[in-house]
Amino acid sequence: MRALQFTTYGGPEVLEWAEAPEPHAGPGRIRIAVRAASVNPIDWKTLSGAGSRGEPMTGTGYLGFDAAGVVDEVGDGVSDVAVGDEVLGRGQHTQAEYAVLSSWAAKPPSVDWAVAAAAGVAGETAERGLRLLGVQEGETLFVDGGSGGVGAAVVQMALARGISVVASSSEANHDYLRELGATPVLYGEGVASRVRDAAAGPVDAVFDVAGKTPVEELVALAPEPSRVVSIANFTAGEAGVRVTGGGADSRPMEALAEVAGLLADNRLVLEVQTFPFDRAAEAYRLSQGGHVRGKLVLVP
Ligand SMILES: NC(=O)c1ccc[n+]([C@@H]2O[C@H](COP(=O)([O-])OP(=O)(O)OC[C@H]3O[C@@H](n4cnc5c(N)ncnc54)[C@H](OP(=O)(O)O)[C@@H]3O)[C@@H](O)[C@H]2O)c1
Structure with missing residues (x-):
């Protein structure tokens, strides 16, 4: 599969959309085939090495903290979703063709993939x-x-x-x-x-x-x-x-259930701008500029 990645800290210019090992759903997790993943400021903060205390990188870095897609693996202990279900949620390394989610809710059928992906971290x-x-x-x-x-x-x-x-x-x-x-x-x-x-x-x-x-x-x-x-x-x-x-402040499953309900009722309407994954650098630059209205979302 392909994933957004970087091997040195820096700005959007160091991003690459390239082959990466496939992740798998461990206990209490699900894997999705990603249909959309949003960009959050934490992505470019991570990319810049802001949290690394000046230590150089070891290995490859991956990005993305929310996404929407179709469930294709269900980890042990998960009983509320099945393969083929459409979900939105939160996880790590979600800016990829496949991603593991740690919390999720059913995607309302009326809601676009990009809007569903945008709702995870923000909601x-x-x-x-x-x-x-x-x-x-x-x-x-x-x-x-x-x-x-x-x-x-x-x-x-x-x-x-x-x-x-x-x-x-x-x-x-x-x-x-x-x-x-x-x-x-x-x-x-x-x-x-x-x-x-x-x-x-x-x-x-x-x-x-x-x-x-x-x-x-x-x-x-x-x-x-x-x-x-x-x-x-x-x-x-x-x-x-x-x-x-x-x-410890988070109750992600409850939060995402509320968010999905509001999306379904049109009481939460998220304005999104979409970019293909291979143009992620443009979305990152816009996000870094600090004046985005609504959300930026990456799509395959
Ligand atoms: N602690 C957490 O759990 C957590 C979770 C998510 C996000 N965050 C952080 O929260 C911040 C916001 O995240 P986000 O995703 O909402 O970012 P965002 O979408 O990039 O926010 C951009 C918005 O910020 C507004 N803005 C710029 N300067 C401002 C100012 N001086 N006063 C008030 N608003 C201003 C802009 O309004 P105009 O376009 O009108 O200028 C723009 O609409 C980021 O620092 C992010 O890292 C923290």
Whole structure:
């Protein structure tokens, strides 16, 4: 099979779409024939060697953390899916012709492969952050960075729970945020006062998706620091903010079931731009630029 891969840390120019060993589904896992796999910022962060503490690479690196496809191997202990089922989910090394998933949900038949693939990381992250915030129906949430992959999922999943949403983006994405059902504000200096003006009443919780606004400003918007969650500012914990990177905070199967249900009902609509796998470098460059609306997805 072919997989996106790299043998030296670097930028999108070091990516290769080339032959690779086939993975197999171990216990509690499934393997899919990949129909689409999304690009997330973690992909180019991994490619750059950001997590390697300066150590050189040993062996070949593979990329991709979510995908959608057709089940073709079922590991021991898995009973909720069978070979031939169409699923979306999360895993590792998903930007390949075959990939192993560690969590999944049935793909709603009405949902495109690319949209289904886009929902894994973004949807699970959105569900996790909203649950950690404990934000309830009738409350007001500020989403800092509402127009990207995770942000658009947070906005729509919050609205589906009856939460009012104020969200930040560049001016160019304000109509998009309005279409999703949020009240848009411009990000950058002075964002907190724009949020106070835009919210009909107090802000009850803040979901920091972008990690760009000084955390003190976000904390000042919320009733208390614990009602701020960040997925992108890993020093925000010093201000009492809940920082989450997944791990023990995740309930991926529950999250993906919720995401699939919302996709089926058109209450979660993900805008996607697709690229063939052999043009992955273009998608990575766009993602690195930091101004993608919705999601970038690779397809065979
Ligand atoms: N901790 C976790 O578990 C976890 C999980 C997933 C993602 N992440 C991290 O979360 C971040 C967002 O991920 P993503 O997939 O949503 O990325 P993305 O799709 O690339 O997000 C792009 C969006 O960010 C917006 N943006 C750029 N500068 C901004 C600013 N100063 N303030 C607010 N928004 C701004 C852009 O809006 P405009 O186009 O309007 O400028 C664009 O729509 C990344 O750092 C990613 O690594 C963490």
